[in-house]
Every structure is written in structure tokens, then in C-alpha cells.
Amino acid sequence: MTRPRVSRFFLYLILIFFVILFLLPLWSALVTALKTEQDLIYTTPIEPPKDPTLEPLKTTLSIMGRPLLNSLTFTLGATLLSCLFGSIAGYVLTKIRFPGSGIIFALIILGIFIPYQAVLVPLVLTMVRLGLYNTIWGLILTHTAYGIPICTLLFRSFYEDIPDSLVRAAQIDGAGTWTIYRRVILPLSWLPFAVAAVFQFTSIWNDLLIGLVLSRGIEAMPASVALANLKGGFVALWNLQMAGTLWYALPALIIYFVLGKYLIKGYMAGAIKG
Amino acid sequence: MTVSWKAFKDRILTITLFLPALVLVGYFVYFSIGWNIVVSLSDWKGLVPSYRIVGFSQYLKLISDPVFLISLKNNLILMALFVPGSLALGLFLAILLDQKVRFEASFRAIYLLPFTLSFVITGYLWRWMYNPTIGVINTILDKTGLGFLKSGWITDPNIALYCVVLALIWQFAGYTMLIFLAGIRSIPESHIMAAQVDGASGFYLYRRIIIPQIKFSFFTAFVILMVFALKAFDFIYILTSGGPGYATEILPLTMYKESFAMTHFAYGSAIASLLFFLVMMIVVPYLLRTYWRQEK
Numbered sequence: 001m002t003r004p005r006v007s008r009f010f011l012y013l014i015l016i017f018f019v020i021l022f023l024l025p026l027w028s029a030l031v032t033a034l035k036t037e038q039d040l041i042y043t044t045p046i047e048p049p050k051d052p053t054l055e056p057l058k059t060t061l062s063i064m065g066r067p068l069l070n071s072l073t074f075t076l077g078a079t080l081l082s083c084l085f086g087s088i089a090g091y092v093l094t095k096i097r098f099p100g101s102g103i104i105f106a107l108i109i110l111g112i113f114i115p116y117q118a119v120l121v122p123l124v125l126t127m128v129r130l131g132l133y134n135t136i137w138g139l140i141l142t143h144t145a146y147g148i149p150i151c152t153l154l155f156r157s158f159y160e161d162i163p164d165s166l167v168r169a170a171q172i173d174g175a176g177t178w179t180i181y182r183r184v185i186l187p188l189s190w191l192p193f194a195v196a197a198v199f200q201f202t203s204i205w206n207d208l209l210i211g212l213v214l215s216r217g218i219e220a221m222p223a224s225v226a227l228a229n230l231k232g233g234f235v236a237l238w239n240l241q242m243a244g245t246l247w248y249a250l251p252a253l254i255i256y257f258v259l260g261k262y263l264i265k266g267y268m269a270g271a272i273k274g
Numbered sequence: 275m276t277v278s279w280k281a282f283k284d285r286i287l288t289i290t291l292f293l294p295a296l297v298l299v300g301y302f303v304y305f306s307i308g309w310n311i312v313v314s315l316s317d318w319k320g321l322v323p324s325y326r327i328v329g330f331s332q333y334l335k336l337i338s339d340p341v342f343l344i345s346l347k348n349n350l351i352l353m354a355l356f357v358p359g360s361l362a363l364g365l366f367l368a369i370l371l372d373q374k375v376r377f378e379a380s381f382r383a384i385y386l387l388p389f390t391l392s393f394v395i396t397g398y399l400w401r402w403m404y405n406p407t408i409g410v411i412n413t414i415l416d417k418t419g420l421g422f423l424k425s426g427w428i429t430d431p432n433i434a435l436y437c438v439v440l441a442l443i444w445q446f447a448g449y450t451m452l453i454f455l456a457g458i459r460s461i462p463e464s465h466i467m468a469a470q471v472d473g474a475s476g477f478y479l480y481r482r483i484i485i486p487q488i489k490f491s492f493f494t495a496f497v498i499l500m501v502f503a504l505k506a507f508d509f510i511y512i513l514t515s516g517g518p519g520y521a522t523e524i525l526p527l528t529m530y531k532e533s534f535a536m537t538h539f540a541y542g543s544a545i546a547s548l549l550f551f552l553v554m555m556i557v558v559p560y561l562l563r564t565y566w567r568q569e570k
Contacts, residue, residue, distance in 0.1 A: 011373055018367065019384050022444070025399035026387075028410050032402070044417060045402070045410040089295040092288065104296070106561070111303040113557040115505035117529045118550035119306035121313055121543055125323070126306070145302035148295050176284030178291065206392035208508040213534060224394045228512060231401070238402055245398040249391060256390045260383060263390060267449065268456055 033057060033243040040239055056243035060230070064247050066218055067226035071205060072251070074136050074222070078143035079200040083193055085144070086151020090192075091185050093152070094159040095167050096177060105156070111149035116209050124213050134216045142214060143204045151196045154269050158192040159185065198259045199266030205252055223248045307550060314543035321537055332544035342545065345516075345523040348435055352524060353503040355436070359443040360499055361492065364450025369480060371451070372458055382455070386448035393445075397512025400441040404428045428514050431521035438510060438522050445509075446502075450495045457491030458484055497560040501553055525549055 028045045033056050035049040043050060093105050123142065124133070132138030162185065170180045211222035227248045234240040256263060314332055318324040336342045367385055371378055388396060403410045404427035412424045428434045461484060469483040507526040510516065516523035516531075525545055533542030 011370060011375070015370055015375065015381055019381065022384055022388060022448070024410065025396075025403055028402060029399055040408070044413045045408065046414065085295040085298070088291050092292045096288070107304070108295070108299055109561065110557070111299050113501055113553060114303055114307070115501075115526070115546070115549050115553050117505060117507070117526050117546040118310055118553075119302065120310075120530075120546065121533055121539055122306035122309040123302070125309075126302075141298075142302070145298040148299050149303075152295065176280065177288040178284060181291075202390060206394070208392070208394050208511065209530075224392060224508075227394050227398070231398070231512075238405070238408070241398060242402065245395050249395045252391060252395075256387065260386075260390075264386070264452065267389075267452060 029242040029245055032239055033246050035239045037237070037239065056239040057246070060240055060244040060247055063230070063233075064223055064226045064244055067221045067223040068247060070136060070139075070220055071223040074139040074143065074220075075201055075204045077136075077140040078147060078204050079197050081140065081144040082147030082151050082200055083196045085148050086196060087155045087186075087189060087193065088181070089148065089152040090155025090159050091181050092177075094156050095162075095164065095180075095185070105152075108149050108152050111146070112153065114146075116146075120209075120213055123210075127214055133214060134220045136220050138214055139211065139220060139222070142210055143207070146210075147200050147204065151200065154196045154199070154266065155189070155192050157269055158189070158195075162188060194259070194262045195265045195269070198255060198262040202252060202255060202263060310543050310550075311547050313540055314547045316540045318540040318543075319538055323539075328540075332540050333548070335541065336544060336548070341520060341523065341528060342525075344520045345525050345528045348520075348522060349504065349524045351435060352439060352442075352506070353500060355439045356442050356446075356503050357496065357499045359439065360446040360450050361495060363443055363447040364452075364495070365454050365485075367447060367451040368454035368458060371455060382448075382452070385451055388445040389449040391445075393506075393508035394512050396441065396445050397509050400437075400444075400513055401428070403441075404437055428522070429518055431518045434514060434518060434521040438513060441513065442506070442509065446499065450499070453491050453495045454488060457488030461487050493560070493563075497556055500556050504549060504553055504556075 024046070031048045032040070032045060034052045034054070035043065036051055036053050036055070039049045039051055089108065093101055093108075127133040127138045127142070130138070130141075132141060166184055167180055170184050175183065206224070207222070208224040208228060211225045212228070215221045215225060227244050230241055230244045312325065312327075315327050315329060316325050317328045317331075371381060375381065406412055406424075406426045406429055409427075411427065415421055415423050425433065428437045465487070466479070466483065469479060474483055505526055506524065507530065510522055510524060510527060511530075514522040516527045526549065529542050529545040529549065531542075532538045532545065
């Protein structure tokens with residue numbers, strides 16, 4: 001489909017208009033985070049600072065440093081565990097036929113769509129009873145549990161494409177179910193592990209609600225909650241609010257720009273967010 | 275004997291490894307939903323749990339609670355505007371990018387970027403965009419001679435909800451674009467070429483040939499957006515916290531405030547259960563339809 005020159009020109013004009021629209025808030029956050037309080041008043045929100053400063057970034061890092069570290073810890077832990085359990089569940093549900101496996105799969109998949117609100121009160125009570133309220137372990141356990149459904153779906157859709165004959169051949173050689181998983185399935189799984197891990201890292205890192213109800217003090221506070229608290233502490237100090245936003249956005253942005261293609265595969269595999 | 279012992283051990287090992295997933299999902303999803311429903315049937319108010327079952331009285335209270343009715347109404351408005359808005363903009367972007375555009379991958383990556391960010395981040399970004407005194411939008415309007423369009427945005431109760439919707443469309447359009455683009459690309463080239471030979475082109479080609487073939491992409495995106503619109507919490511919590519007044523209050527916020535700020539646990543759980551049933555009404559037909567499609 002070749003189009004006349006003029007309409008190609010308008011096509012690119014519209015595309016670039018949307019680029020500006022999609023990047024404008026981020027651009028403004030970036031320049032605002034580098035501004036002094038004077039620049040905040042004397043420059044417009046889209047102008048770069050006249051007198052760039054790193055003070056807002058330093059100040060917010062001193063507040064958000066520990067929460068960022070907390071987030072990194074429980075996000076990595078829960079990502080690893082949910083991928084591992086999801087992989088085993090996906091394997092068992094595709095390669096081992098047993099009565100009721102269809103129902104179990106359906107029930108696990110339904111878990112992807114559960115609104116957190118419907119489990120929030122029992123979740124807090126459970127964590128208090130287990131002594132895991134306001135702990136990193138509590139957040140790891142919770143995010144692992146709610147990550148298993150989507151991981152199971154991602155791994156299952158991938159394992160369905162591995163021919164059953166491969167599994168049967170190993171069975172004939174006398175390999176057990178667990179051995180087949182370790183020797184045959186796992187070595188073929190680097191792609192679904194990459195997809196599930198990037199997807200899980202992003203969604204756990206981005207979560208606010210779970211962190212809000214399961215953390216109280218700084219010991220387990222996620223970065224999302226620390227950032228949410230900034231707007232109360234720094235009213236009208238937009239340079240500090242934007243600096244905090246940048247700190248919290250940084251790991252997610254790095255993941256997106258380096259490993260974005262896996263994230264997109266995750267979104268496409270029927271993924272859901274929120 | 276040794277073989278069957280080995281097989282038995284293998285079976286035990288498999289079950290042991292599969293068990294954590296089953297137990298975790300079983301407890302944290304299904305048992306917890308049941309527990310929540312029990313709480314919603316009790317009279318638990320205050321910090322000490324009470325499981326005295328009082329039946330559906332919490333649900334009956336909902337009908338006469340003005341805050342609940344406002345947040346239900348806002349939730350419905352949000353769904354009615356945000357879902358078609360995101361679908362339309364996403365489809366528009368997908369069609370633009372389908373014109374053999376140079377740097378397509380870069381455009382796609384930029385349009386999808388907002389969706390990959392946490393709602394806490396986008397919530398902050400849009401608080402700054404909409405800030406009435408020194409925020410981005412009002413300043414730009416001032417500098418470009420459009421000062422008469424300046425507004426209070428999220429601080430104006432008459433338009434705050436629409437501002438929330440616009441910001442959410444900004445965040446989700448890249449995602450719907452991705453789904454539609456994948457749908458368009460999965461149509462066999464021969465179908466499109468056959469239509470082109472028959473003289474179909476431009477707008478007509480999309481309306482008559484391409485869009486009807488990506489019906490399932492619409493269905494998927496529709497369900498995902500509807501579910502999101504029902505349970506959206508993080509974004510509005512940061513952007514407006516439901517304000518000004520109750521102008522942007524929606525059910526998940528009301529549930530959170532009732533349970534965790536006012537300790538009306540039974541009442542909050544009733545709202546949560548209602549949300550659960552609304553989400554299931556959308557998701558269950560979707561999953562049934564998807565698997566029915568796969569079986570065929």
C-alpha cells in the first residue's frame with residue numbers, strides 16, 4: 001500500500017503528536033525533579049531547569065532508599081517462587097493427565113482475575129496470625145500466591161507446544177515424572193521463564209494495594225507505599241514528588257527498555273494487570 | 275516390585291512439588307474469598323473480629339448508603355467512558371502503525387510505555403499534569419494563548435471523573451493497540467490481498483475486511499478493560515483519593531476506606547463480595563467462551 005506523499009506526511013505528523021502526548025508527563029517529571037524551588041516557580045513545567053540541582057533526588061533517595069531495597073527483595077523473591085511453582089503446575093497440568101486436571105486448571109486460571117478487594121481482609125488476618133504482617137516474608141508469600149495463576153497460564157501455553165512424544169520417549173527410558181521435568185522440560189523452559197519473570201517482576205514491583213495493607217513501618221514498606229506517602233509530606237514541593245516518582249520508576253523503566261520484548265509476550269499471553 | 279516402588283516414589287514427589295501451588299491458590303484465593311463472604315454476613319465493626327452472623331443486613335444497608343450509590347454510579351460512568359475510549363484510541367493507533375511505518379518498533383515501544391508503569395507513578399504524573407496552579411496543562415494553555423481553557427481539572431468536582439478517565443485512557447491505549455495490532459497481523463496476507471484486488475482500500479478495507487476479523491481481539495480487550503475498571507484502586511487512590519468530595523469515589527476505594535480506615539469490616543467485605551460477583555459475571559463467560567473456542 002503506497003500512499004501519496006501528503007498523506008504520508010500527515011500520518012507521521014499524527015504519530016509524532018502521540019509520541020509527544022505519551023512522553024510529555026515523563027519529560028516534565030524529569031525536568032521538574034532537577035529543579036530548585038526557585039526554578040519551580042520561575043520556569044514552566046516543560047522547560048529544563050535554569051539551575052539544575054540533584055538535591056531533590058538526594059533528599060528523596062534518603063527517604064526511599066530502604067523501601068526501594070525492600071521492594072527489590074520481595075519482588076525478586078516472589079518472582080522466583082511464583083515462576084517455579086507456576087512452571088511445575090504448568091508441566092503437571094499439560095503433560096500428566098489425571099482426573100480433574102481440567103477443573104483444577106480452570107480454578108487456577110480464574111485466580112488471575114480475582115479482585116484483591118475480595119480477599120483483602122482475610123489476607124491481613126492471615127498475615128497477622130502467621131506473624132508475617134509487616135515483614136518481607138509476608139509480602140513474598142502473598143505475591144507468590146497471587147502470581148501463581150498467571151504463571152501457570154504462561155507456562156502451560158508454552159508447554160502445550162512441547163511434543164508429548166518427547167515426554168513419552170523419556171518415560172520409556174525409565175525416567176520418572178520429576179526426572180522428566182528436570183532433564184527434559186526445564187532445559188527447554190528458558191523462554192517462558194524469561195517471559196514469566198519479567199512479567200511478574202513488573203507487576204509485583206508496581207503493586208500498591210497489597211503493600212498498603214500488609215506493611216506498617218519502614219521494615220517492610222514497599223517503594224510504592226513510600227512514594228504514596230510523599231505527597232502528604234511534601235505538599236506543593238513538586239520537584240521532590242517528581243524525584244521520588246523517578247526513583248520508583250527507574251527499575252521498571254530499565255526492565256522495559258532491556259527486556260521489553262518478554263514483557264510484551266507476557267501481555268499478549270492473556271495477561272492482566274491491576 | 276522395585277519398579278512400582280520407584281513409580282510410587284515418583285508420584286509422591288510430583289504431588290509434593292505440585293502441592294505448594296494448589297495450597298497457595300486454594301488458601302489465598304478460594305478459602306479467602308469464602309472467609310470474606312462470611313465476614314460480610316457478620317456484624318464485625320471495630321478492631322476485634324466478630325463472626326456473629328446477621329445475614330444480609332450489610333448488603334441491605336448498601337442500598338440506602340448515599341456514598342455507596344455515588345461510587346457505584348461513578349464506577350459505571352468510568353466503565354462506560356474508559357472502556358470504549360481505550361478501545362477506540364488503541365484501534366486508531368494500531369491502524370496508523372499498520373501503514374508500513376518506518377521506526378514502527380520505536381513508536382510501539384513509546385505508546386506502550388505508560389502501561390508498563392505503576393499506577394502510583396502515572397498517578398503522580400497526572401497529579402502534576404492537572405495541578406491547577408503551576409501544573410503542566412494549565413501552564414501550556416496559558417503560554418499558547420488558550421488561557422480561557424484553564425480549569426481546576428481534578429479539583430473541579432464537575433469534571434474530575436472525566437479527567438481520571440482521560441488519564442487512564444492515556445495509560446491503556448498502548449495496551450489495546452498491542453492487542454489490536456497482533457490481531458491485524460494474524461490475518462492471512464492473502465485475505466487482505468484478495469480484498470485489495472477486489473478494489474477495497476483505505477477506510478473501507480479496515481471497516482469491511484480487517485475489523486470484522488479481529489472480533490476476538492475486541493472481546494479480549496473489552497473483558498480485560500471492564501475488569502480493570504471495576505477493581506481500579508491504585509491509580510485513583512494516588513490521583514484524587516476519591517475527591518473532591520466523592521466526585522471520583524469508586525467501589526474499591528469505598529471498600530478500602532470502610533474496612534481499613536473506619537474498621538467497618540463487615541460492611542467493607544460486603545462491598546468486596548459485590549465487586550467479586552460483578553467481576554465474575556464478566557470473566558466466567560469470557561473464559562468459557564475462550565475454552566469453547568479452543569476446543570473447537
